[in-house]
Amino acid sequence: MQKIERQQKKRHALHTARLRYTEQLPGKLAALRAHWLQAYSNVDNAPLEREAFEQLKMTAHKLAGSGGTFGYMEISEVAKALELALLRLDTIGLCEPREHQRIAALIDKAGLVIDGVVARGAGHSDSGLPATRPALGGQMVYIVDDDPSLGEEIEHQLRHYGYGTRLFGSGSAAELALGESCPAAMVVDLNLPEGELAGARLATAYQARFPGKVPLIFISARDDWSARLAAARAGGVVYLTKPLDFGELFASLDAVGLSWDEEPYRVIVVDDEEVLAEAYASILREMGIDVEVLQDVSKLMGLVVDFQPDLILMDVNMPQCSGLEAAAVIRQNTEWLSIPIVFLSTESDIARQMEALRLGGxxxxxxxxxxxxxVAAVVSRIRRFRKLRLRMEVDSLTGLLNHGTLKSALQAEYYRAARQQSDLVFAMIDLDNFKGVNDKHGHPVGDEVIKSISRLLVQRLRRSDIVGRYGGEEFAVILPDTSLAQAIVVLNELRELFAQVRHHSAEGDFSCTFSAGVSCLPAEDGNILVQRADAALYQAKAEGRNRISSAVEPEQ
Incomplete structure (x- = not known):
């Protein structure tokens, strides 16, 4: 319900922007006519009044670029024709009678088109938005298994990682629930009380109603061809055999895209025309993208530092400086060389478009x-950007930030907290007796334990928190806007949860614990935070492990 309400709010924002744009159209038409009267002196072959003529060109340019965005293609078409006529006139420099007649006729035509649009109202335009995905049930996982002990254990383990769960002992009970709501994924036993392969029949019936909507993970004691084929035909993307390896189950949830709840894409829209910028923002927000709108391009560098965008969407023609010049400024910073910059313009000359790309777009x-x-252009660019960034910045085993990227993030958060005079906590986490895990169960099992704690940290901490693998079995967490006392409470909850997670190996199931050391501001720099947290971690180990120690006593 909340997701539907958010979608409705976003659509309302886009409609509001369209309504504001429509209300502004008479003023834009009046500006066109006024600038033309000022630019043309009513004397044939007389030179144009330059300032008024430039304002006329800019007004036509903005109408050409904005009309279609709000569903008014007829406005864009006539404004584009006017802009081209003005550009031709600009090369001549004198207003010949024939050119005067052509431009006057185009302005009259623009007036007729705009009057018609205003008369119809904003409700008649079509946003042309791509269809949004059906609202799923968040991170809710349905478990369908007639073995109550196994079903309850799956439910128990999934809840450690923050999943919501519903357990059903039969296919018929699950089918009733599926008629009410849609989960994010289903874990289904192939054989249910309704008979052999009843789980596959349940999945087939549901997929027929909602094709491709819910990732299906089958579990079964059978490992034969016919059972696997039935699961595949029912739409199963994963097939796990009993006894169930919970590490494999969690990895399967990762594979179907549930476990790592990716941060929303972040886009900065730079356009001096407020209504148009807000329209672009509303379109992107409707697709779940976080957007910051900027009209004053001189503030772009500060916003890039604070917002850390995945992409900058920028108008080419702006009064303070062009988008090309702004891009050149951004590219001066080596840390921002890889941020995609997408230009917006009515420019149709391919050579000039290529020049824009050469200069940093x-x-x-x-x-x-x-x-x-x-949406397609923005999303495809961001996906590519994030994939490239991941290859450079993350640890290959866990998907967490690697050591170097984590240290850079800590310095950035340190300076942000100092500038805003806010709290900041840094924590070092180390698995207890991990060498014994590797020695007894083998390094592959040890890797699964490392992935398990990584998954727990990512899913249980806030999106604003930063998690990295410091090295080996050591991890680090950056907690912005968090007091030391709050951080200790959160880390103790994580410590207790992790101690309850079961890990599977040929030697038998087992559990692990971790210790942590935490530090906080004030500190001279980020390196001091690391040194203090490391010393506190050493203290936690010396005091018996499976505990949290701090560099200073937290304030009560």
Missing amino acids: DDFLAKPVAPSHL
């Missing part, structure tokens, strides 16, 4: 841009 979208085209 990654893509060029011609205005007016259809909402579906805008």
